[in-house]
Amino acid sequence: MAMPPVLALTTGEPAGIGPELAVMLAAGAPAAGTPDRRVVAVGDPGLLAERAAMTGHAVEPVECRPDEPLPPPMAGQLPVWPVPLRAPSRPGVLDPRNADYVLETLDVAVRACRDSRAAGMVTAPLHKGVILEAGHAGFTGHTEYLRDACGVDEVVMLLATGQALHAREASWAGGPHLRVALATTHLPLREVSAAITPERLERILTILAADLKRWFGVASPRIAVCGLNPHAGEGGHLGREELEVITPTLERLRNEGLTLDGPLPADTLFTPRHLAGVDAVLAMYHDQGLPVLKYAGFGRAANITLGLPLVRTSVDHGTALDLAGSGRADLGSLQVAVALAAEMAQRA
Template identity: 40%
Template sequence: MQDVQDIQKKLPLLITTGEPAGIGMDIVLMLAAEDKLQDFGRPIWVTADSSAMQQRADELMTVGALKNCPIWQTVELSDNNNIEVNDFLNQLSSQVSDDRAFVLLDIPCASSVVCGQIDINKSAMVAKQLEVAHQLASNQTVAAIVTGPLQKSALIDADIKLLDGTMFSGHTEFFMQQSGCEKVVMMLANEAMKVALVTTHLALKDVPAAITADNVRKTVQIVIDDMREKFGLMQPRILVCGLNPHAGEGGHLGVEEIEIINPVLQAFIDAGVNISEAMPADTLFTPRHLANCDAVIAMYHDQGLPVLKSHGFGDTVNLTLGLPYIRTSVDHGTALDLAGRGNASATSLYQALNMANEMADKSLTSST
C-alpha cells in the first residue's frame, strides 16, 4: 500500500492563472522565482498562454520584481476539449533538467495580453482553463485544482455560459455543474478558523427564505463528509451560527432556529455527530468556543466571513466542499492595477497551494 501512496502523492497540483490581464501569472512567477513551488513535494502544473507568461516574466524582471526568469516546460494542448490522458502524459515523458521547473499547459489567447486591460475576446481562454482543470481533476491526473482570480464580468460580457445555459457566475458554480453536484459548500479557511456557508452571494433580504431544512441539512452533511475525507478528521467538531441575533432569543427575535435549524442539528446530534445547536454568532466567534472547534457553519456570507478575514486577510484560502476532487483558491481578485508591476502579493496563492497539498495527503490517509 505504501508504494501506491508514494505514487499518488506525486500527482501534481494544478494552478489555473485565470484572467490573463490580472495578477494570476504574476503570483505564480513570483513563487517560482523564490523556489517556493518546490515546497509541496509535488509537481506543479500551470494553465496559461505561454507567450503571455514569457511576456509577463520579462515585465516583472524589468521592474525588478524577479531577479531571474523562472523555468518551465511547455506542453501544448489539442484544440478539442477532450484530453487524452495518456497522450497528454507522454508529452511530459522527457525529464526536465532543472527540478525548479513547473509545467506550463499552453492555452493560447486570441491576441496578445496587455496588463490591466480586460479583453472579452480572451474569455474563451479563461473558460478553457477551467474545462482543462475539471477534466484533469476528474480523471485523477492531478491531485487538486488551485484557482487564480478571474474577472467574472468579462466572462459574462463574452456570453460564456455555465453547463445549464445560465450566466457564468463563478468558479464554484462552474465546477459544481461540471461535476454533476446538486450542491456544494463554500468554505474559507486560515490559521484561525474554518468557516462554511449555508448561503453565499445572496442579498440579505433573500437569506431567510434560503434557510430551509433541506439546505441546512445538505450543508452540514457536506461539511462533515469533507472534513473526514479531505481533512482527515473522523470526528469533526462543528459549531453552527443561528440566523437571528441571540439565535432568536427563544423565538422573540425570530423563529428560524426553533422551526428549521435546530431540528436539523438535533438529528445530527442524535446520530452521534459532534455539532452544536444554533448559537449566537457574537458568542460563537470568541476564543473560548473556537479553541474547541474544527469548523464553523454560518448562515450567510457577512455573518461569518468578516470575522474570519479579520483574523487573516491575505492568508485566507477559499475552497469548495462537496466536489469529487479538491479545489482551493486565492481569496483576492484580479488586481488589474497591479499586474506586471511587481506589487502583487503571492501569499494567498502559497496558502491555497499548501492547503490543497495537505488536503491531498489527508485524503490519501483517510481512504486507506
C-alpha cells in the same frame, strides 16, 4: 520512490494578478522541485512570459501536453498546459473576449483531475463580472461552476487560515486559527433567507462533517453553526428562521450522530470561548463569516471546495486589477492553497 502529486494551477483572469502569482511561485521553487508536489500552470504561455518579464522574474514557461509526463523540474522553468488567450490582455484592463479562455482553463484542470493526470487543482482568482458581461448568464463563481462541471448536487465553500490546515489546529486557544464554511455563497442578501432550508442545511452539514474527516483527519468533527438573524433571532422576536428551520434541522442531525453547536449569535460565536475545540464554523451567508476569517488571516488563508470528486483549493482574494503587472502582489495565499492541495492529494 513515489512521485509527488501534480497540481494544476489555473491562472485566472488574465488582466489580474493570477498570471504573475504563477510566475512568482515558479521563481521561488528550488531546482529540484518541492518534495510534496509539482505545479503545472494552465493558461497562455505567452501571457506568462510577458508577466514574468514585466515583473522581473527569470521564469521561462515550458509548454507541455496534459497527456504526457512533465519534464524534469529545473530552476526558472514553469511547466504549462497551454490554453490560448482569445484576445490580447493588458494588466488591469478587463476584456470580455477572454471570459471563455478563463473557463477553458478550469475545464482543462477538471479533466486532468478526473483523468488522474493531476492529483488536484488550485485556482487563481477570476472576475465574475466580466464573465457575466461576456454572456455567461447565471455564473456565480468557481465553486458553483466546478459543482456543475463535476456533476454533483451540492458543494461547500470552506475557507481556512494557514494555521488551521491540520486536524486540531482550528482551536482559538493559541490564536485565531479558523475554518469557516458557508451555507449559501454568492447570493444577494435579500435571497438568503429563502435559501436556508432544512434540505440545504442537511446537505451542507453532512458534506462538511464528512470532508473534515476525509481531508483534514478530524475523527469526530465539532461544528458551530451561526444563526441567521441578529442574536440568533432573539427567541423569534428578530426572525423565526432559527426556530422554524435551523434548530429543528440541527436537532435531527444530532440524533444522527453529528456534533453541532448552535444556532449561536454570529457576533459572539467568533470569540475564543465559543470556538475552543471547534473544528469549523458554518455561517449562513458570505459576509457573515468571511470578514472574520479574513481579518484573522487574510493573505494567509485558502478557499477549499468540499463535496467534489477532486481536490480543489484557491486563494482567499480577488483579481487585484490595480496591482496587476506591478510585481507587488502577495504570494502568501497561493502558497497556502498549493500546500493544502498537496496535503489533501496525499490523503486521497
